[in-house]
Amino acid sequence: MPPVARRPLFALATGALAAPWIAGGARAQGNYPTRTVTVIVPFAAGGPTDTVTRLVAEAMGRDLGQTVVVENVGGAGGTLGAARVAQARPDGHTLLLHHIGMATAPTLYRRLPYDPVNGFETIGLVTEVPMTLVAKKDFPANTLAEAVEVIKREGDRLNYANAGIGAASHLCGLLLMKAVGTAMTTVPFRGTGPAVQEVLSGRIDLMCDQTTNTTEHINAGSMKVFNVTTAERVQSLPNVPTSKEAGLPEFEVSVWHGLYAPKGTPAEIQQRLSKALQAALRDEKLVARFADLGTAPVAQDRATPDAHRKFWQADIAKWKPIIQAAGQFAD
Incomplete structure (x- = not known):
C-alpha cells in the first residue's frame, strides 16, 4: 500500500486541488450518495472494530440506497487509516469507523500527518464494547x-x-x-x-x-x-465477573466506537449519514448480532454529530493524564 501523503490540513481547504472537491461536494449534496461509500477500518480484518464496522456498513447501505464497503487500512495504531480519511475528499463517500484510539491519539502521538482533533466531522457514536x-x-x-x-x-x-x-x-x-x-x-x-x-x-x-x-x-x-472490564456483567458472558466483583475495581474500561467524515463535509451530508447510522442501529439483525458479541448499540440520541463530539472531547481529557503518567508514546 502506498504511504500516506503528509500534506498539511489547510491543503484540504485551500489551493487549486481543493477547489474541485468543494464544488463537487456542493453539487452532490442534493442526491447524496452518488456512488459506493467506503468506510475505512484502521485495523486489520478480523478484529473487533472490523466486526462492528461490517455490521454497521451493511445496515447503513440499506438506508442510503447505496453499497457501503469496508476497507482495512491497518498500521501505526490506527493512525494510517485515520490519515487516509482526514485527507480524503469531504463529500461523504469516504468515512472512518474508529474506536477509543481517537481519544488517545492526540496524546500518544506527538507528530501526526493530520490533525487528530480538528481533522474530522463527527457523525455519531455506535457502541461501547466491554x-x-x-x-x-x-x-x-x-x-x-x-x-x-x-x-x-x-x-x-x-x-x-x-x-x-x-x-x-x-x-x-x-x-x-x-x-x-x-x-x-x-x-x-x-x-x-x-x-x-x-x-x-x-x-x-x-x-x-x-x-x-x-x-x-x-x-x-x-x-x-x-x-x-465494565461495571455490569455482559449478557453473552453471564458467568464472567466484572473487575470490581473479581477484586480489581480500578481495572475498568470500555471501548467506544464512532463514525467520522473528513473535515469540511457539508452539514447536510453529515446529517444524512447520521440518519442512516441511527437507522442501522435500530436494525434487528444488527441488534441481535451485537448482543451475540457482548455489546449493544448506543441510544439514538448518542448517534448524532453533537453528542459524538462532546463525548469524544471529554474522553480526550480523561486519557491524557493516564498516558502522560505512563510515559509511553507512539513516536
Missing part, C-alpha cells in the same frame, strides 16, 4: 485474583499481546499493569486478529480484548477468561 482479560487455555490461574498472583510472581516472564501502541488492547494492558503494579513483556501485533490467534495457539500468555472478538472463543472453551 473488554475481557483472557489467557491461553493452560494458563495457571482460573480467577482474576489467581491471575494477579501469577502476574506479580512472573512479571516480565509473561507475554502480553496487543494490537500495537494506541490500540484498545494496548490501553487496557497499561491499565492492567498499573492496577497490578507489575510490568509484563508486551508483544505488539499488526492487528487484534493475529494477536488473538497467538493466544489461541498458546504462544502468548495473556491479552485484553473486546467482547466482540473474544466471546465466541470464550464460549467455545478455547481460551480462559477472568473478568469483563
Whole structure:
C-alpha cells in the first residue's frame, strides 16, 4: 500500500486541488450518495472494530440506497487509516469507523500527518464494547485474583499481546499493569486478529480484548477468561465477573466506537449519514448480532454529530493524564 501523503490540513481547504472537491461536494449534496461509500477500518480484518464496522456498513447501505464497503487500512495504531480519511475528499463517500484510539491519539502521538482533533466531522457514536482479560487455555490461574498472583510472581516472564501502541488492547494492558503494579513483556501485533490467534495457539500468555472478538472463543472453551472490564456483567458472558466483583475495581474500561467524515463535509451530508447510522442501529439483525458479541448499540440520541463530539472531547481529557503518567508514546 502506498504511504500516506503528509500534506498539511489547510491543503484540504485551500489551493487549486481543493477547489474541485468543494464544488463537487456542493453539487452532490442534493442526491447524496452518488456512488459506493467506503468506510475505512484502521485495523486489520478480523478484529473487533472490523466486526462492528461490517455490521454497521451493511445496515447503513440499506438506508442510503447505496453499497457501503469496508476497507482495512491497518498500521501505526490506527493512525494510517485515520490519515487516509482526514485527507480524503469531504463529500461523504469516504468515512472512518474508529474506536477509543481517537481519544488517545492526540496524546500518544506527538507528530501526526493530520490533525487528530480538528481533522474530522463527527457523525455519531455506535457502541461501547466491554473488554475481557483472557489467557491461553493452560494458563495457571482460573480467577482474576489467581491471575494477579501469577502476574506479580512472573512479571516480565509473561507475554502480553496487543494490537500495537494506541490500540484498545494496548490501553487496557497499561491499565492492567498499573492496577497490578507489575510490568509484563508486551508483544505488539499488526492487528487484534493475529494477536488473538497467538493466544489461541498458546504462544502468548495473556491479552485484553473486546467482547466482540473474544466471546465466541470464550464460549467455545478455547481460551480462559477472568473478568469483563465494565461495571455490569455482559449478557453473552453471564458467568464472567466484572473487575470490581473479581477484586480489581480500578481495572475498568470500555471501548467506544464512532463514525467520522473528513473535515469540511457539508452539514447536510453529515446529517444524512447520521440518519442512516441511527437507522442501522435500530436494525434487528444488527441488534441481535451485537448482543451475540457482548455489546449493544448506543441510544439514538448518542448517534448524532453533537453528542459524538462532546463525548469524544471529554474522553480526550480523561486519557491524557493516564498516558502522560505512563510515559509511553507512539513516536
